[in-house]
Amino acid sequence: MTDPAVVPVAEDALLSALSSVERPKRPNALSASLTFGWRALLKIRHVPEQLFDAVFNPIIFTLMFTYLLGGAIAGSTDAYLQFLIPGILVQTVLLITAYTGVNLNTDISKGVADRFRSLPIWRPSVIVGALLGDMARYTLASAIVLGLGLVLGFRPDSVAGVVLSVALLVVFAFSVSWIWTASGLLLRTPTSVQWVSVLILFIFTFTSNVFVDPKTMPAWLETAVGYNPVTHLVSAVRDLMSGTVPAGHIAWLLVGCAVLVAVFAPITMRLYRNKE
Amino acid sequence: MKVDSGKSVGRGATARGRMPAVRAEGLVYRFGDNVAVAGVDLEIAPGEIFGFLGPNGAGKTTTIRMLATLLRPHSGTARVFGHDVVRESDAVRSRVSLTGQFASVDEELTGRENLVLVARLLGYSRKGAKRRAGELLDAFGLSEAAGGLAKTYSGGMRRRLDIAASIVVTPDLLFLDEPTTGLDPRNRNQVWVIVRSMSSGGTTVLLTTQYLDEADQLADRIAVIDHGKVIAEGALGELKNSIGSGVLRVRLHEPEARPQARRILSRALGVAVETSSDPVALLARISEPELAPGALAELPRAGIAVADFSLGQPSLDEVFLALTGHPAEQQTDKREETA
Numbered sequence: 001m002t003d004p005a006v007v008p009v010a011e012d013a014l015l016s017a018l019s020s021v022e023r024p025k026r027p028n029a030l031s032a033s034l035t036f037g038w039r040a041l042l043k044i045r046h047v048p049e050q051l052f053d054a055v056f057n058p059i060i061f062t063l064m065f066t067y068l069l070g071g072a073i074a075g076s077t078d079a080y081l082q083f084l085i086p087g088i089l090v091q092t093v094l095l096i097t098a099y100t101g102v103n104l105n106t107d108i109s110k111g112v113a114d115r116f117r118s119l120p121i122w123r124p125s126v127i128v129g130a131l132l133g134d135m136a137r138y139t140l141a142s143a144i145v146l147g148l149g150l151v152l153g154f155r156p157d158s159v160a161g162v163v164l165s166v167a168l169l170v171v172f173a174f175s176v177s178w179i180w181t182a183s184g185l186l187l188r189t190p191t192s193v194q195w196v197s198v199l200i201l202f203i204f205t206f207t208s209n210v211f212v213d214p215k216t217m218p219a220w221l222e223t224a225v226g227y228n229p230v231t232h233l234v235s236a237v238r239d240l241m242s243g244t245v246p247a248g249h250i251a252w253l254l255v256g257c258a259v260l261v262a263v264f265a266p267i268t269m270r271l272y273r274n275k276e
Numbered sequence: 277m278k279v280d281s282g283k284s285v286g287r288g289a290t291a292r293g294r295m296p297a298v299r300a301e302g303l304v305y306r307f308g309d310n311v312a313v314a315g316v317d318l319e320i321a322p323g324e325i326f327g328f329l330g331p332n333g334a335g336k337t338t339t340i341r342m343l344a345t346l347l348r349p350h351s352g353t354a355r356v357f358g359h360d361v362v363r364e365s366d367a368v369r370s371r372v373s374l375t376g377q378f379a380s381v382d383e384e385l386t387g388r389e390n391l392v393l394v395a396r397l398l399g400y401s402r403k404g405a406k407r408r409a410g411e412l413l414d415a416f417g418l419s420e421a422a423g424g425l426a427k428t429y430s431g432g433m434r435r436r437l438d439i440a441a442s443i444v445v446t447p448d449l450l451f452l453d454e455p456t457t458g459l460d461p462r463n464r465n466q467v468w469v470i471v472r473s474m475s476s477g478g479t480t481v482l483l484t485t486q487y488l489d490e491a492d493q494l495a496d497r498i499a500v501i502d503h504g505k506v507i508a509e510g511a512l513g514e515l516k517n518s519i520g521s522g523v524l525r526v527r528l529h530e531p532e533a534r535p536q537a538r539r540i541l542s543r544a545l546g547v548a549v550e551t552s553s554d555p556v557a558l559l560a561r562i563s564e565p566e567l568a569p570g571a572l573a574e575l576p577r578a579g580i581a582v583a584d585f586s587l588g589q590p591s592l593d594e595v596f597l598a599l600t601g602h603p604a605e606q607q608t609d610k611r612e613e614t615a
Contacts, residue, residue, distance in 0.1 A: 010415055011469060017415035018477040020408070020446055024399030026370070035396045043384050046425060107382075115380035115441065118344050120370035121397050276307065276347060 032125035040133020050099060054141030057092045058148050065211060073212055078153060085149035086237040087210030092145050093138045093173050094205060098197035100134050100177040101184030105193045124269055131177050138173045142166045161240035172233055175257035178264035185271035204230050229256050295358050297322045297449050297480040302352035305338050312338040314504035325475050327495030328484040335504040336484040337377055340451050344374045373442035377453040379434045383427035387418050387437050390426055394441045412440040432463030439470055450474060452483040488593055502600045516590050522565045523590045529581040531555040537580050544571035
């Protein structure tokens with residue numbers, strides 16, 4: 001391989017660059033995490049394809065369910081849209097949490113994780129930072145879904161409720177992401193991580209109240225759906241957007257988030273530290 | 277253990293005295309049932325270029341990963357500038373840099389962003405990080421490509437970016453895992469220039485290689501590793517001496533003359549003369565090269581025609597073969613055939 005772009009290393013410049021004795025003070029945990037968050041944002045800019053899901057998932061599901069089935073489910077497509085958009089918002093954002101594990105697994109298989117792990121920094125900052133960047137991605141995806149909903153005729157009752165529900169959703173997605181970071185470290189390839197997480201997410205989002213009211217389901221399924229955290233999240237988002245504050249659902253969700261992080265963050269860090 | 281403030285600014289500080297850059301004793305690492313590293317002892321002096329030579333799967337990378345705190349040894353201990361790699365891994369990480377076998381750069385960032393990222397993580401201010409990245413891009417001939425994503429880089433450029441990222445803060449010890457594997461000769465040469473410059477700046481370098489000429493070119497001392505064990509260690513000259521100070525190679529015109537030529541040379545040189553699969557070739561490891569001309573002169577006198585001959589240092593390939601019983605490039609799973 002001859003490479004016309006190869007400019008030889010400049011020995012003088014090299015020696016002067018090497019003679020640097022500068023040893024800045026190492027960054028604290030927060031600043032290292034924010035630096036990794038910046039890295040994640042740069043990637044959204046360089047590889048915007050990772051937002052495709054956030055665009056196409058709501059388009060496909062919203063159009064399909066609203067116009068094919070909406071009339072049958074809710075009496076009119078317009079009424080169904082009011083019911084569906086909060087659910088689609090939750091489903092879309094939860095589906096793209098899968099990328100968190102995929103990205104971490106890619107870092108490891110490509111070797112760049114070795115560089116980060118051999119730096120004298122707070123070790124969890126790689127993962128915390130990536131998740132901070134992901135929160136930006138979730139917020140962006142929420143904006144896309146809501147924008148699409150507004151174009152189709154979705155009309156929320158409370159703007160503050162919309163903002164609060166996106167915040168709740170992003171916190172929940174952040175907590176769920178820790179499951180995928182753990183599986184991203186356990187599974188071998190990025191593809192297997194993607195399949196496992198998308199499969200689980202599909203099961204949880206479909207056996208919930210995203211698309212239909214659980215009251216129309218057989219009793220046993222209705223009970224199961226009632227236990228699904230996604231159901232609580234969707235209910236909370238629907239209530240918030242229609243101007244009420246579902247304190248019970250919110251409290252239930254925040255406790256759930258705390259449990260997820262308390263369980264999966266230590267598992268993730270342990271796997272990360274011992275990764276061969 | 278000697279007290280090390282960890283704050284010494286000048287590299288090669290005299291306060292460090294003669295503390296070895298690396299001292300490892302009995303390092304063991306297993307992947308399941310497979311013992312990748314089976315008791316490695318190493319001592320590397322500050323400032324030297326130490327070559328770690330061995331075929332694929334010999335345990336070079338696993339050893340480096342233990343020394344760089346990426347793997348915890350299953351048994352044995354290792355200290356880097358006096359710091360234990362398990363109990364004081366943080367202190368070790370602040371003294372070393374690792375350039376992995378597969379370029380450890382973020383392919384979805386530009387070259388400049390990669391360096392700024394590392395600089396920021398090492399504590400540079402936003403502005404300082406940009407300046408340092410610029411310096412390194414210039415030094416490594418990457419300024420023009422700085423705005424392109426690293427995944428568009430050629431192998432040589434990627435490798436240079438990788439090394440640049442390793443020296444954002446000049447490390448006291450640099451690990452280079454097969455730095456030139458897969459590079460063309462020109463790019464390989466550039467990596468050699470970089471390694472020598474690092475060394476002359478006072479950085480200790482531990483590099484692994486499968487290329488014998490690379491160890492020959494760069495390393496002050498080498499360790500030959502095979503099946504997870506160091507089978508020989510020392511200055512290159514010492515290693516060569518351990519199997520004879522020189523090698524006399526002779527090729528004849530007639531294969532039928534080989535047995536007689538072998539007897540003549542063996543008597544004149546006072547050592548065993550080896551044959552190889554080439555039916556006209558003979559090879560002798562000799563400790564007294566001055567005997568060679570006389571011995572060669574006896575062949576025409578006995579009516580044996582010599583096609584060509586050479587007298588030289590044994591190649592590292594020959595060193596490796598003599599030490600391990602199998603050639604360096606051979607896959608490890610074939611070792612039984614040559615044992």
